[in-house]
Amino acid sequence: MKLLYSIYKEYKVLIRDRAGLxxxxxxxxxxxxxITLIQDTTFRSVNEASVPxxxxxxxxxxxSQTLEKSLINSKFFVITKKQLSDEETxxxxxxxxxxxxxxxxxxxxxxxxxxxxxxxxxxxGSFSGDSTSxxxxxxxxxxxxxxxFDPITKKSFKTTISNSIERIVSQIEMQSMVNSLNDKMKxxxxxxxxxxxxxxxxxxxxxxxxxxxxxxxxxxxxxHNVPAWTLFAMFxxxxxxxxxxxxxxxxxxxxxxxxxxxxxxxVILGKMLTYVAVSLIQFSLMLCVGVFLLxxxxxxxxxxxxxxxxxxxxxxSAGLAATGFGLLVGTxxxxxxxxxxxxxxxxxxxxxxxxxxxxxxxxxxxxxKIAVIxxxxxxxEAFYGIxxxxxxxxxxxxxxxxxxxxxxxxxGSAYLYQKYKRLR
Amino acid sequence: MSILVNIQHVSKKYKDASRVAVNDLSLTINKxxxxxxxxxxxxxxxxxxxxxxxxxxxxxxxxxxxxQTHKTHSKECKQVIGVVPQEIAxxxxxxxxxxxxxxxxxxxxxxxxxxxxxxxxxxxxxLEENMHQKIVSYSGGMKRRVxxxxxxxxxxxxxxxxEPTVGVDVQSKQAIIEHLKDLNKKNGMTxxxxxxxxxxxxxxxxxxxxxxxxxxxxxxxxxxxxxxxxCKSIEEVxxxxxxxxxxxx
Numbered sequence: 001m002k003l004l005y006s007i008y009k010e011y012k013v014l015i016r017d018r019a020g021l022x023x024x025x026x027x028x029x030x031x032x033x034x035i036t037l038i039q040d041t042t043f044r045s046v047n048e049a050s051v052p053x054x055x056x057x058x059x060x061x062x063x064s065q066t067l068e069k070s071l072i073n074s075k076f077f078v079i080t081k082k083q084l085s086d087e088e089t090x091x092x093x094x095x096x097x098x099x100x101x102x103x104x105x106x107x108x109x110x111x112x113x114x115x116x117x118x119x120x121x122x123x124x125g126s127f128s129g130d131s132t133s134x135x136x137x138x139x140x141x142x143x144x145x146x147x148x149f150d151p152i153t154k155k156s157f158k159t160t161i162s163n164s165i166e167r168i169v170s171q172i173e174m175q176s177m178v179n180s181l182n183d184k185m186k187x188x189x190x191x192x193x194x195x196x197x198x199x200x201x202x203x204x205x206x207x208x209x210x211x212x213x214x215x216x217x218x219x220x221x222x223x224h225n226v227p228a229w230t231l232f233a234m235f236x237x238x239x240x241x242x243x244x245x246x247x248x249x250x251x252x253x254x255x256x257x258x259x260x261x262x263x264x265x266x267v268i269l270g271k272m273l274t275y276v277a278v279s280l281i282q283f284s285l286m287l288c289v290g291v292f293l294l295x296x297x298x299x300x301x302x303x304x305x306x307x308x309x310x311x312x313x314x315x316x317s318a319g320l321a322a323t324g325f326g327l328l329v330g331t332x333x334x335x336x337x338x339x340x341x342x343x344x345x346x347x348x349x350x351x352x353x354x355x356x357x358x359x360x361x362x363x364x365x366x367x368x369k370i371a372v373i374x375x376x377x378x379x380x381e382a383f384y385g386i387x388x389x390x391x392x393x394x395x396x397x398x399x400x401x402x403x404x405x406x407x408x409x410x411x412g413s414a415y416l417y418q419k420y421k422r423l424r
Numbered sequence: 425m426s427i428l429v430n431i432q433h434v435s436k437k438y439k440d441a442s443r444v445a446v447n448d449l450s451l452t453i454n455k456x457x458x459x460x461x462x463x464x465x466x467x468x469x470x471x472x473x474x475x476x477x478x479x480x481x482x483x484x485x486x487x488x489x490x491x492q493t494h495k496t497h498s499k500e501c502k503q504v505i506g507v508v509p510q511e512i513a514x515x516x517x518x519x520x521x522x523x524x525x526x527x528x529x530x531x532x533x534x535x536x537x538x539x540x541x542x543x544x545x546x547x548x549x550x551l552e553e554n555m556h557q558k559i560v561s562y563s564g565g566m567k568r569r570v571x572x573x574x575x576x577x578x579x580x581x582x583x584x585x586x587e588p589t590v591g592v593d594v595q596s597k598q599a600i601i602e603h604l605k606d607l608n609k610k611n612g613m614t615x616x617x618x619x620x621x622x623x624x625x626x627x628x629x630x631x632x633x634x635x636x637x638x639x640x641x642x643x644x645x646x647x648x649x650x651x652x653x654x655c656k657s658i659e660e661v662x663x664x665x666x667x668x669x670x671x672x673x
Contacts, residue, residue, distance in 0.1 A: 005529035009518070016517040016558075252511030256574070259477040260530050261502040267530070422480045 006270025013244070014278065020240045024278060025285060028233030032289050036225040036299055051161065053077040054098040056084050061109030063172060067102075067145075070168040076161075086146070093148040100161060101148035111143045112176050120180040124188075145169065220300045226290035227383035228356040231376050233286070234279040234318050235347045238326030241275050242339035245330030272323050279319035305386045310393050314386065317403035318379040324410030325375075331414040350374045378402045427488075428504075428582055428614050429453035429476070434485035436471050436638075445471040447638035448485070453631075455581070458608055458615045460629030460646070462622065462658075464666055468638040469618050473584055476616075477505055489582065506580030510587045512567045513574070516560040520551060520570045523559060524577065531578040538577070545573040549599055565596025572600055576607070583607070585617045589624065601628055626650075626658040636666050 014020060053071065057064040071077050077100075084092070086103065093101045147165065149158050185192075248254040257264045290302025304311060326343070333339035351357060353367070354374030363371065371377045382399035385391035429452065436446040446468040453459045463469050475482050478494035478501055486493055489501045514523045521542065528538040546552045549569040559567060572588060585604070589597040601624065607613045619625050625632065626646060633643035642649065642665060646658065653661045 001534055002529055002532070005526055009515070009522070009526040012518055012522060013515055250511075252509035252513035253515070255474075255477075255479070255509050255511075256507055256513045256527070257530060258479055259502060259505055259507045261499040261532070 002266045003270055003273075006267050007274050010244075010271055010274035014240075014274065017240070020243075023240060024233070024237060024282060027236070028229055028282060028286055029289055031229045031232070032225055032286060033293070033297070035229060036221050036294060037297065039225060040221040040299060051077045051100065052098045053079050054084075054089065054092060054101040055079060055081045056089050056101065056103040057081060058083075058106040059104045059108040061107075063109035063112050063176075064104040066172050066175070067104065067168060070171070071165075074164060074168070076164060090148055093150055096150055096152070099150050099153065101146075102165070103146040103148075105144065105146075108143055108145070112173070113180070115143065116173070116176040116180045117183070120177065120184050124184055222290055222294055222300045222302050223384075223387055224359050226286055226294075226302050227387065228359075228376075228380055230283055230286035231318055231379045231383070232347070232351050232356050233282050234379075235322040235325065235350070235376060236344070237275055237279055237282070237322050238329050238347065239340055239343045241271065241323060241326030242330035242333060242343055243336050244271065245327070246333060246336050246339055250336075268327070272320075272327065275323045275326065276316065276319040279322055280315055283315045283319070303387060305388075305390055307386055307390070307392055310391070310396055311383075311386050313393070313400060314379065314382040314396060314403075317382075317400045317407075318375075320407040321375050321379070321403040321410075324407035324414075328410040328414045328417075331417050347376075350376050353377070355380055375403060375406045378406075426455050427452050428455045428457075428490060429616070430488040430491075431476075432486045432488070434472075434475065434482045434487060436468075436475060436480075436483050444483075444638050446475070446482075449635065449638070449640050450485075451633055451640060451643055453582075453614060453616060455614055456608070456612045458604075458617060458628060458630045460625040460632040461616060461618045461635065462620075462625060462632060462662060463618075463635040467635045469635065470586070471638075472635070473586060473616075473618070477507055477584065478502055503578070504581045506575040506578060506583045508572050508575035508583065508585045508588050510590065512559075512571050514559045514567065514570060517558055519556050519558050520546065520562070520566075521555045523570065524573060527574045528577045533578060541577055542573070545576060548603055549573060565592040568592045568596060569600060572603070579611070580613070582614045582616060585615060587619050588617070589619070589621060597624070604628070622659040622662055623657070632658060634662060634665055641665050 055064075055068060055071075057068070068079065068081075071079055080098065082089075082092075089101045089103055092098055147162065149161075153161075245254075248257070254264070257267050287302065287304060291304065295301040329339050329343045329346075333342060351374075353370055354360075354377030355363065355371050356376055360368050360371045360377065378399045382391075382396050382403075385396055385399070389395075431449055431451045434446055434449045435444060437444045449468075449472065461469055461472070474480055476487055476489075478498055481495070489504050492500050494501050514520075515526075518526070524542045524546075525538070528534070528542065533541070542555075543552065546555050549572070551566060551569055551573075554562070554566065559570065562570070568588065568591075572585075575583060575585075583604075588604075589600055592600070604615060605628070608615055617625065617629060629646050631644065632646050632649055634641045642653075642661075644652065649661055650656070650658060653664055655661045655664060
């Protein structure tokens, strides 16, 4: 009964604290919306089609048409066609209007047809033993397609794009060769009706993410930002909790409660349970933002995996870790200002280290090693595991154990500090 | 008269402090006494009350409440005590009713008897009409009265009051003191009272102890102290014993 009434009191105090409610619920919602929208382009550039490409087509024939069609089909580029000079094209790329510029020269298709035709003729001539014609038909000149890259392009990305375009061009070349061969064969065997030579790839590269338990979810900005900022908000609860403890100490309530038989521990337990419940409400609310609100704004929908009990366990563990930290800050800090400053700076540091702001997979190696000391990183890795890798309890257990260990250490430290102060 | 509180050679020295906060203090409080504990700022009153309430241990000596100590019978000792701190130890965003219901539950009370007890006290102290208003909207005097009720809910044998009338108007002060006198007279409630209002202490307390620099300087029945020190009032006794120098440096 004492515990229930203590929880009821904390609930009443919380719902009447408008500033606290804003920090607890509105701030993380806004953070998730803003950061997800901002980072969406960055995540998309890694995952999806968004490379702006300029085509300067001076050919207007089969080569340029096939190249354009293939680039569109690759779903890697946003294509714009313009008629510009070489200098103008270079300028547009240099000023960052496009990532890549492709100039297809005049008569490129015609040249390609002539060259392939000559090569096929040379090949067939070699069968008839006409060595003179082979020597005469030797041609080492090349058909040049000019590529311009934005100077800020990373080398690895430039190589990837070049390879993609080169592959498309190779296919066009191959198609042209086959066409020429077909024409020559028709000339040699006018009465035959040969089937067309297939040039579709024989060797296929089968690619997929090495995900766990058959999960095929690809990380995106929503998948990162929703759990990341939810954890940030859950840990930020340490400030209102610490403030609550300090206020009780300053206004004599703690003194009164300590003089009651066995009540203060119940009051502290009531606080902890209330704030863990608040952190779970925060968590559920943020999941709803990811599942329902973000798709309305054109963002991908948050996929919460299919292991809800484990997800709930991680959320409780993170809530306990955050509450334990708040309790420790509230016990050690001597004023509300001190708790707010120390609590917020510490949480921001743990968030930065733990990969909340910038995901750990883009961090340098040194930071990746440091990241593992942050409780926010443990929580984030656990959520990644559930959302992206479809982990179960066994795989999540190390992260859960770390979060619960952190909670126990905070609680133990607060108790020992309080005891030390009383025995002073 | 039977002894409720027996203090025997109690001393307290904080680890980092250069001086002793309470120095070999011995006194007794009988059941039914209204005991005034007076002394300048920094005399050791708060430290003494904290030890009496079991908030921290003594460095030496023993405190007996109803013959039991906090060391062995903490729960029983705490059940005897009701505390009214100097600060308004209430939740400003809760109503008076909500505050008192919470504190009543923390004392292990519940149900209709608790509600009745709260209503009765609110009525006596003139707060019945305002009981569903938030504490933040109360005047200083109203807050003090709710603060007092919070310490009375479990009918303590010993009520510890730390400056219960500081910063309140004459009407509120009158209501508080009259209610306390009533509780002492009708219920035999023992009261330990600290204040800097010496006139009020003289009027209210049956016994007075003056402490300074952690030591007990004098104690006795209020009237007897005035006579023994050849003074006209407790204020004169106080100034005669403690001197006129400022203490809070």
